[in-house]
Amino acid sequence: xxxxxxxxxxxxxxxxxxxxxxxxxxxxxxxxxxxxxxxxxxxxxxxxxxxxxxxxxxxxxxxxxxxxxxxxxxxxxxxxxxxxxxxxxxxxxxxxxxxxxxxxxxxxxxxxxxxxxxxxxxxxxxxxxxxxxxxxxxxxxxxxxxxxxxxxxxxxxxxxxxxxxxxxxxxxxxxxxxxxxxxxxxxxxxxxxxxxxxxxxxxxxxxxxxxxxxxxxxxxxxxxxxxxxxxxxxxxxxxxxxxxxxxxxxxxxxxxxxxxxxxxxxxxxxxxxxxxxxxxxxxxxxxxxxxxxxxxxxxxxxxxxxxxxxxxxxxxxxxxxxxxxxxxxxx
Numbered sequence: 580x581x582x583x584x585x586x587x588x589x590x591x592x593x594x595x596x597x598x599x600x601x602x603x604x605x606x607x608x609x610x611x612x613x614x615x616x617x618x619x620x621x622x623x624x625x626x627x628x629x630x631x632x633x634x635x636x637x638x639x640x641x642x643x644x645x646x647x648x649x650x651x652x653x654x655x656x657x658x659x660x661x662x663x664x665x666x667x668x669x670x671x672x673x674x675x676x677x678x679x680x681x682x683x684x685x686x687x688x689x690x691x692x693x694x695x696x697x698x699x700x701x702x703x704x705x706x707x708x709x710x711x712x713x714x715x716x717x718x719x720x721x722x723x724x725x726x727x728x729x730x731x732x733x734x735x736x737x738x739x740x741x742x743x744x745x746x747x748x749x750x751x752x753x754x755x756x757x758x759x760x761x762x763x764x765x766x767x768x769x770x771x772x773x774x775x776x777x778x779x780x781x782x783x784x785x786x787x788x789x790x791x792x793x794x795x796x797x798x799x800x801x802x803x804x805x806x807x808x809x810x811x812x813x814x815x816x817x818x819x820x821x822x823x824x825x826x827x828x829x830x831x832x833x834x835x836x837x838x839x840x841x842x843x844x845x846x847x848x849x850x851x852x853x854x855x856x857x858x859x860x861x862x863x864x865x866x867x868x869x870x871x872x873x874x875x876x877x878x879x880x881x882x883x884x885x886x887x888x889x890x891x892x893x894x895x896x897x898x899x900x901x902x903x904x905x906x907x908x909x910x
Contacts, residue, residue, distance in 0.1 A: 580625065583842070585834070586825050589838055590820075592836070592838060592839070592843065593817050594817060595840055595844045598691075599879050600613065603855065604713050604875070605868055605870070607875050615782070615785055615790060616782070618749070618792075619792075620817055621844070623753065623814050626705070626756025627704070627756040628756075629702070629753070634706075636707075639706050645902065648699055650845065653893065654692060654695075655692055657690050658849070661676075663858060669695075691852050692851060694848055697745050697749065700743060704725075704750060705750060708721055714762055715758065716730065721755060722751040727750075730748060730799055730803055733799070744797040748797055752814070755811065765771035775852070778816050781809050782812035784808075785801075785808070785809020785813070792806065843891070850890045854881065854884075854886045855879075
């Protein structure tokens with residue numbers, strides 16, 4: 580753990596906190612501002628750690644199935660079973676509705692698992708680009724074309740299945756994350772400050788112009804040339820804030836908490852919708868459309884803690900025993 584980049588872990592910790600808070604409904608007073616950057620931030624940070632270029636396609640496929648698709652299946656099964664047991668136990672069995680398509684288009688308490696599918700697609704897609712394209716500017720152009728094609732399809736009402744549309748839109752953020760690491764952008768105080776000023780202007784412009792983003796639905800409504808800089812600007816502001824937090828030891832408790840959340844992002848992401856529902860049912864919080872801001876903060880904290888408690892048990896006692904290397908079809 581000592582080799583981990585604490586700035587990135589803190590950024591992920593802030594990011595996952597905003598994800599959970601943004602999902603508590605109207606009790607989050609800045610939901611649209613959060614949605615403007617929180618998912619682009621995670622794809623950017625994922626690209627920051629991309630190192631698969633030198634591996635073979637089969638090895639990368641095995642690695643990413645193990646990292647994303649196996650957890651998807653495990654969390655999907657456990658979350659759905661827990662949800663059914665919860666609703667049956669409190670007399671809500673008549674409110675349970677499950678369609679066959681939920682396995683490939685998750686909704687409700689398993690809705691957040693779309694992110695694992697999209698991460699798998701982005702990693703594999705970017706691997707193919709990085710493997711066969713050497714020039715960085717060409718990679719950028721290809722990722723930009725992916726964004727334009729995906730958003731054009733959305734505006735024409737064409738739904739690209741299996742979140743491939745969302746993955747195509749996020750490819751450019753993944754590439755920029757990779758470039759930030761390759762060229763050590765965060766190591767230069769000069770670049771950090773310049774980028775911060777530009778990011779604040781872009782993010783503020785996105786808020787003022789009323790840009791509406793929902794990456795799960797591949798929705799980037801507004802002027803597309805403004806959407807990307809606004810989302811990128813919001814993401815960089817979080818990264819810069821994380822750098823400042825890392826440098827100030829006087830607030831080490833906050834750093835420790837955010838760092839820990841950042842190291843367990845996928846667990847929280849996968850489990851938090853179920854845990855938000857548990858918090859509302861067990862502690863009698865009002866429905867999302869009736870909750871106050873204080874209710875939303877309390878539910879957010881409960882959702883994060885519950886996600887960690889349940890998710891860490893799954894990570895410790897279930898996931899280690901399901902290995903993709905045992906599948907002969909990929910040998």
